Amino acid sequence: MFIVQIIMIGIVASLLITLIKPYQPTIAMVMLIITTCLLFYFILSPLGEIIDLLRSLAGQFQLDFIYLDTIFQIIGIAYLTELGSQLTKDAGLNSIATKIELVGKVFILIVSVPVLTAVIEAIIHFIPN
Secondary structure (H helix, E strand, O other), X not given: OHHHHHXXXXXXXXXXXXXXXXXXXXXHHHHHHHHHHHHHHHHHHHHHHHHHHHHHHHHHOOOOHHHHHHHHHHHXXXXXXXXXXXXXXXXXXXXXXXXXXXXXXXXXXXXXXXXXXXXXXXXXXXXXX
């Protein structure tokens, strides 16, 4: 199974990083980043299939793609922000990690403006004059 291979990569990398970290913390951090990128790469293909499936379902129900794209962007920003924050926390830089999280939240707010606008317009439409 594919998931077992991914978990084994994570376990082996964790053991190597733990062994190397006391002697060469810089190399351990580079190994951590490479492992994280490698694990993230493995999920891109299945994630693409899920996105294609959701797009086809949205096409069948004639949903507006701007909302679906916005949701995908928000999910992507959330995952990438979490990834960057966790990597920064692993490096022991918690203050920078919190700033990364703040930037991610602001970008989610920026990306969600079209959806918020549509919701506000729908609410105003239902309110009698």
